[in-house]
Amino acid sequence: MAQLFPKEHVLGFIGSIILTIAALSVVQFDVSLTAGLVILWVTALAQASLQLVLFMHIGETDDKGSIYVITLYSVVIGLVTVFGSLFAMIWGY
Amino acid sequence: MSKHNNSVPLEYQGEENDLKIFGFWVFLGAEIVLFATLFTAYFTLVDRTGSGPTGVDLFELPPVILETFLLLTSSFTIGLGVHAMRLGRVKPMIVFYIITLILGAGFIAVEVDEFITYIYHEDATIQTSAFTSSLMTLLGTHGAHVSFGLLWGIAIIIQVAKHGINKRTANKAFIFSLYWHFLDVVWIFLFSFIYLKGMM
Numbered sequence: 001m002a003q004l005f006p007k008e009h010v011l012g013f014i015g016s017i018i019l020t021i022a023a024l025s026v027v028q029f030d031v032s033l034t035a036g037l038v039i040l041w042v043t044a045l046a047q048a049s050l051q052l053v054l055f056m057h058i059g060e061t062d063d064k065g066s067i068y069v070i071t072l073y074s075v076v077i078g079l080v081t082v083f084g085s086l087f088a089m090i091w092g093y
Numbered sequence: 094m095s096k097h098n099n100s101v102p103l104e105y106q107g108e109e110n111d112l113k114i115f116g117f118w119v120f121l122g123a124e125i126v127l128f129a130t131l132f133t134a135y136f137t138l139v140d141r142t143g144s145g146p147t148g149v150d151l152f153e154l155p156p157v158i159l160e161t162f163l164l165l166t167s168s169f170t171i172g173l174g175v176h177a178m179r180l181g182r183v184k185p186m187i188v189f190y191i192i193t194l195i196l197g198a199g200f201i202a203v204e205v206d207e208f209i210t211y212i213y214h215e216d217a218t219i220q221t222s223a224f225t226s227s228l229m230t231l232l233g234t235h236g237a238h239v240s241f242g243l244l245w246g247i248a249i250i251i252q253v254a255k256h257g258i259n260k261r262t263a264n265k266a267f268i269f270s271l272y273w274h275f276l277d278v279v280w281i282f283l284f285s286f287i288y289l290k291g292m293m
Binding site: 005016026027040043048066071078079 | 101105111114115118119121122123125126128129130132133136137154158161162165166168169171172173176177180182185270271274275277278281282284285286289290292293
């Protein structure tokens, strides 16, 4: 039975719960918008990395180099789309 | 793409299996960009609420926490399912996959209830304002992915129950687990930057 619940998975799950609770602090306490956004970015990125590395086994085969490149490339395109649009249409530059 | 021996888990063995997993990562790359464009629309239009409700009016913490907990736990249980598969334990694997789908169905139930609240109690439909349009398109696209995942997961469980764990079924079950974890990753960003930021 114990071998069905490997330690790193259980610790990863506890970690993801802790990160969720940490993210909830931005609505539970009176934090400034900037501080709140920093907390949300840190917890979201940590949470996403935890999922990718621990549960999706992103780095376990010889393909890992290509898989990292595909994922990072998509993330960069995504971020450019989001922040490029905000930059051009919302922030008034 | 060089491991065609027995030192890698069953789901990677053989060139076809290896390529299918690699190809699925390419697909997930496209999914990242899909959700990024929907997030872009949302962030651009979030203040265009017209005469409709704002995020602060709409969002409520309890259902969102419940949805997050359901999806996080389902991501954990499918991870355990893949682990059991790698140990060659069919029964625990199927049990973990079934628990995953039940949690996923729970998530969908809470989300449907959330949408019913928006539409019938808050008078916020997809046509109310640019804010509700972009919000419901983004949430709905994620919800549609989870719903599709439920059907896909059932098909996976049937195949594993029928044929046991072999190269083909292990490959399919692993790829499904990648999809499911990915939906959890997307939810983390919905949770953080739509709900929590919207309630700040």
